[in-house]
Amino acid sequence: GALGPTSGASCRLLPLLLGLDAGSDLGRGFVPASEQRPLQATACECLRELESCKPGLLGGSLGLLRGLLGQEGPVQPLSLLLALALRNTLVLQSRVGAGLGGLLTDKVPPTGGGPWDWTLVEEGDGRLQPQAPSWPAAEEGEGERSLTAREHSPEEARELRAAVIQLLDTSYLLTPVAQAQLLWLLGWALRGLQGQPPALFKPQLVRLLGTAQLTLLHAVLALKAAFGEALFTAQDEALLLRRLTLAAQHPALPPPTHLFYLHCLLSFPENWPLGPEGEEAAPLLLGPQLCRGLLPSLLHDPMALLARLHLLCLLCAEDEEEEKGQLPSPRHYLEELLAGLRQRAALDEGPRALATVCFQASYLVTRCLAGQPTVLTPLIHGLAQLYRVRPMLASHFVDFLDQVDSELREPLKVVLRQEVVSRPGRDEALCWHLKMLAKVADGDAQSATLNFLQAAAAHCTNWDLQQGLLRVCRALLRAGVRGGLVDLLQVLARQLEDPDGRDHARLYYILLAHLAGPKLGVALGPSLAPPALASSLVAENQGFVAALMVQEAPALVRLSVGSHGVKGPLPVLKLQPEALEPIYSLELRFRVEGQLYAPLEAVHVPCLCPGRPARPLLLPLQPRCPAPARLDVHALYTTSTGLTCHAHLPPLFVNFADLFLPFPKPPGGAGLGFFEELWDSCLPEGAESRVWCPLGPQGLEGLVSHHLEPFVVVAQPPTSYYVAIHLPPNSKLLLRLEAALADGVPVALRTDDWAVLPLAGDYLRGLAAAL
């Protein structure tokens, strides 16, 4: 179209913008002198956006832009444009391993003011590749290349340094946010560039460190991350950290800024980091003294509280061997704080947010201070107490139990269960108690739990409560509780008012009475399918369906056909099974396509484990006609989780040769006479043919010994072999292999079954290749 990359308008756009930018006559003609500057600035913005979307577009105009910046152009737009074009050019050049050449000094753009060929950058989007900014943790691979590929001639390096200094020297004329952008761009451009000391940035740093501007401090951190010790000595690092600590709590700054600085502190790019990368940690230099003002108190809003709590936890974790008597100990303070949070969460009228923040804080503490009983024990008891005061927080407790490690979960479950069952309930909290108990009930303390349920059953007068009660029963069923539960379920099946509840109780009773423990556990496990209907019975039913019915599953077992054995009156297929996961009670079912053989018996394997060699399976075949066939294979098995699965395996192929059997030896011994007798008996009903059987390097002797050995009746090695093959049910195939040449042997063959002839021909022709 009119704005396509090759249209006239597009070709004129870039030179037009560059012309406007340069304040050339082109621009002057447009507007009065007073509007020249805004026009130049706008042209710069447009060019910057074009360069952002098509990196490298202005690579050829670097010299021009530099010149403009030095003369009279508007400083900020030109600085940003030049920095961006420079960054992009350096990144692109390093990708192809090229130098800057004279790009920084050429004052004339490559188009010379003529139309611009957009197709030059039409690899377009390809160039706009995801680029890691100057942050070491965020870069992979890309950085290595940039380190090695970028070398410039001394002259190039000098020009580059001059350009960067030119940009930095006038940077104070830029707005703070634009200064920050300039620093990010230049930091990114110069990172890993040899011969470009990052000390160029040093004169700017003190000025920047004094400000409270978020963008400027963030840009300084980016420089810190990019250049590390090359730009920041240990003392500089300490100063930066102190300024950051100060900014994270300065009362004059708004709360979102505090939080971001706090995040920066915990992700601080240290010169010599100790901990694992990518994890939040307190920098080494950030001791307890520095953190003093950053610790949480109940007066903070939830986000600030959690952010500061994280810092406090990190301090406590470091402080494991804390000096006794040091007051106040961070750990003691942490305990008090958590107690305060629980007290707030326990408030009757309190909004949910208060409870949420209490559990979030507890979770954060368990994450950071796992394995520290001095912290976790009081936490567990505090939470149990909170539940006692405000059982309606049961949902939060259930969620908390789901999220924490077993180190905390198991002891917390025990105390919560005690909290519930020690208070036979008839109050309004009963529904919460049942919800809680459904989560924490297990095989322990059965009688107390059952007593509680029995007492509760009388008060479960509505559907909700009955469902709650049944959910606890279900949890007990899963945990393998049997004794008293049978009685309880029977009572419930009779007594509950709601028919749905009675049905459920009866269902559980039946399951309990009929299923073995492990199966029951699986049957009552979480439903695999999302419930299609809101009805609880339907939802639950889907769980049963999953557990009690056969599941269609991908094949967890592989079968391969093993070597051919020729003993006995029937051809036998030797199968080698291999399991991908432990499976039990495997039944393999086979179906012959086209009913070429009699139906096959199923094969049973008690247990298959991956990595453990299994005995080969023998599958006797009863051909109805002597032809190769395809076997459809199905597997039925039980997984270690107790599910019964059905899988369709890839088909197996029975080859023509798999059907070969030797003729039983006649009483007088097999010899030429026996063979001649067979040979003659084939005609006239049968068929005769001659086939050229190609020979490989092994010659006739090798071919026979490899493929036909069991069937040879008369042999005069290495020149002549008479072969008699019995093809069940009652066909014969007779071969005379004589007078071999170097590359093949003529085979005379006879059979009493004409249908065998093409199969035999194919077989013989394929022998050499099959070796």
Place this chain on the structure above:
Amino acid sequence: MAQRAVWLISHEPGTPLCGTVRFSRRYPTVEKRARVFNGASYVPIPEDGPFLKALLFELRLLDDDKDFVESRDSCSRINKTSIYGLLIGGEELWPVVAFLKNDIIYACVPLVEQTLSPRPPLISVSGVSQGFEFLFGIQDFLYSGQKNDSELNTKLSQLPDLLLQACPFGTLLDANLKNSLDNTNFASVTQPQKQPAWKTGTYKGKPQVSISITEKVKSMQYDKQGIADTWQVVGTVTCKCDLEGIMPNVTISLNLPTNGSPLQDILVHPCVTSLDSAILTSSSIDAMDDSAFSGPYKFPLTPPLESFNLCYYTSQVPVPPILGFYQLKEEEVQLRITINLKLHESVKNNFEFCEAHIPFYNRGPITHLEYKTSFGQLEVFREKSLLIWIIGQKFPKSMEISLSGTVTFGAKSHEKQPFDPICIGETAYLKLHFRILDYTLTGCYADQHSVQVFASGKPKISAYRKLISSDYYIWNSKAPAPVTYGSLLL
């Protein structure tokens, strides 16, 4: 280093949606880059409606927090910065920079110039700090001098034009939107060479410099064994320099009297061109000693046209200006309260106003009150369960005043009486509100000699000072009170 979109949303609790999008803008070229940079992890910018809903949910600003909702209330969903991931249509939009201030939610989505999966560290995304500055800039613009809703609407209607200048193509060039406004108005002024981008024109007229120092003092007083009372002064120095010339060089100094308290934690305006290392390193984090730098604090700078905050500081003065003592005891159906306040002798006893607010949370309306006061008057707000003790302009000669009495409350009705999660049982506070003009607690001042101008003409210097209370709490010493870690360090 660009923004993909920006929103201003007014928070309207009680309405069906709980909010309205007042302004939104998307940047298509940035979005195009996002699609390429983010690759498979790209999530498009949603429509206003779904965005509003998801953001309010995430910020807990919807009215329905009755039930536990896992995607919001789960203990593992911990957000520690004002940067969120919003679940919209099964995909997570990240990072969304957002905060609520004065019932307006400011939100934007910075461009991340790489894949989002795995999420890059937040600190490595340059657009995040830019996004914050952008939103702070809009907030400053909307609320500078804004008094009512119609003014807000006028300013909102100016935003599209301003952002065209301040944030063309989604790249923020100037967080000070006022500059863009002036730029629009004075576009025809011929700008000379080396004009700073943050200065949109030049001043013509009589040279004058005004410096005003505002100190806020906050305090937490417990009157308890083992818990230290804390107090802190936070100063803001605001300047307006009306000086001719493109870039006049000015040095402004802040001075302390001999017994003044050193300024610490100094943060300066970006127009300050260099900083003494003593200023940079004086910090409240260190233990105080006599060698602390006590000025004069010199700030060489090239001032912008408009009024600006030259610096912020904190200071630790030796004593709080007013020492308080508050006792509250529950006696059957009533509360007995006793309050003593003492003004320190060094403090200027000439207030613009001075009041003590005594709220009673989590109780019913005040039904009965008996009291005795040595000074001032007591106002009773029965429905709000609040007493205000109006102390007036001066403390009496003794510098000490007291109030005692008993208060009885009626039955609680949830709508009218305030809920407070901290003031439970006997835990209670009183809060002091006061203002003293022409005074600073640190002693910090600026005078005729404080300003050096390296330009023609001697400017007229005017200097102002005031002290304001802020978060000045005195806790009931007979009940537990929330403490900070600092107050446990004795």
